[in-house]
Amino acid sequence: MSCPLKKRLLAAAALLSAILPDPAQAFVANRPLSTEDGYTLEEGTFALAAGAVYTKQDTGDRQASLNLDIGVGLPMGFELSVETPYTFLDPVVEQDVDGPGDIILYPEWGFLPEGPLHPALSLAASVKSASGNEDKGLGTGERDYSLYLSGSKRLGKATLHGNLGYTWTGEPKGADKDNSISYSLAGEYALNRRWVLEAELIGQTNSDPAASDDLLEGLAGFICNLSPHLALDAGIGIGFTDASPDLRATAGLTWSF
Numbered sequence: 001m002s003c004p005l006k007k008r009l010l011a012a013a014a015l016l017s018a019i020l021p022d023p024a025q026a027f028v029a030n031r032p033l034s035t036e037d038g039y040t041l042e043e044g045t046f047a048l049a050a051g052a053v054y055t056k057q058d059t060g061d062r063q064a065s066l067n068l069d070i071g072v073g074l075p076m077g078f079e080l081s082v083e084t085p086y087t088f089l090d091p092v093v094e095q096d097v098d099g100p101g102d103i104i105l106y107p108e109w110g111f112l113p114e115g116p117l118h119p120a121l122s123l124a125a126s127v128k129s130a131s132g133n134e135d136k137g138l139g140t141g142e143r144d145y146s147l148y149l150s151g152s153k154r155l156g157k158a159t160l161h162g163n164l165g166y167t168w169t170g171e172p173k174g175a176d177k178d179n180s181i182s183y184s185l186a187g188e189y190a191l192n193r194r195w196v197l198e199a200e201l202i203g204q205t206n207s208d209p210a211a212s213d214d215l216l217e218g219l220a221g222f223i224c225n226l227s228p229h230l231a232l233d234a235g236i237g238i239g240f241t242d243a244s245p246d247l248r249a250t251a252g253l254t255w256s257f
Contacts, residue, residue: 032221032235032250033200035186037161038120038152040110041073041256047081051233051252055245062090065101067252077110077122087138102132102139108150119153119160130170142170146182161186161200169207180207188223196223198235206243216240219248229256 030037031049041047049069056062065088071081085101105127114120126146132139148165165182186200197220204215221235230253237248 031231031252031254032223032233033161033186033198033219034202035161035163035184035200036108036122036124036148036150037159038110038112038114038122038150040077040079040108040122041071043073043075045073045256047071047254047256049252049254051250053248053250055249056247058242058246060092064088064090077113079108079110081106081108087132089137091137097136097138099133099136099138100131103129105129114153119151122150124148124150128170140170144168144170148182157190159188161188167207176209177207178205178209180205194225196225198222198233211243213241213243215244217244217248221250230254 031051047070049067049071051067051069052064053067054062054064066086067083068085069081069083071079073079083104083106085103086099087101088096088098090096106124108122108124110120110122112118112121124147126144126148128140128144128146130139130141130143134141144167146165146167148163150161150163152159152161161184163182163184167180167182169177169179171177182202182204184200184202186198189197191197199220200218202215202217202219206214217237217239219235219237221233224232226232232251232253234251235249237245237250239245239248
C-alpha cells in the first residue's frame, strides 16, 4: 500500500525523535541475512534495500559490493524483486577492478500463508544475468537459473526461516562447473520494539568439481527499526570451510512504502 506524503513526513519525524515503532511492523529476514523468508510483500507495497558487503578470502583476495534491491508486491501473493550490484575486486596478484555485476531477477509466489500450526511457504525462481564484465572477473558471462523453497514461522518473539534451493549453473568459457544445492536456516529474536537479533547458517555444494569441500558460512547481526518503514541492519560472518570466505561483513538500510 502506498504511503502518502503526510505519513512519510511523520515517519521521518519519528526517526529524528527516536520514537519506537510497533514490533509487529518490524522487518523480517532478508537484510542482513542471505536467507529468504516465506513471506511476500503485500499487493501494492514496495521495498527498497541498499547495502554494502565486504568479503575476504584466505588467499588474501578481497571483494566489496554495493547492492540495490527493489521489490514490489503483486496480486495473488506474488512478489517481484531485482538486485543490481556494483562490485570492487581487490585480488592479491592482479590489478584492482570495479564495475557493475550480474543483475538478478527474483520472482516469488507466497502460496501458503502462515497458520497457527504451519509456516508460511513461498516458491521462488531467480535468473542471474550475464551483465557483469567477464574479462574483469565481475561476472561469469553465463546465465544461472535457480529454484527455491522458503518457509517462515513466528514463535512468540522469535521467527524461524529456512531455504532449500537448486541452481543450474551456466559454464563460463573454459570452465568446468556443476549444478549446486543450497540450504540455510536463520532465526530472529525481537529484544524489544526496536532491536532484533539475527543469525543464520548457510551452505552450498560447490559448483567447482575440483574443489575439495563445500561452502558453509555463519552470520550474526541485528536490525534496528528506526521507524515503521525504515530499518538499519548490520552483520558479520565467518566461513567454516576452506571454500568459504574467511570474513563477511555487511550493513544496509531497508525502506518500505
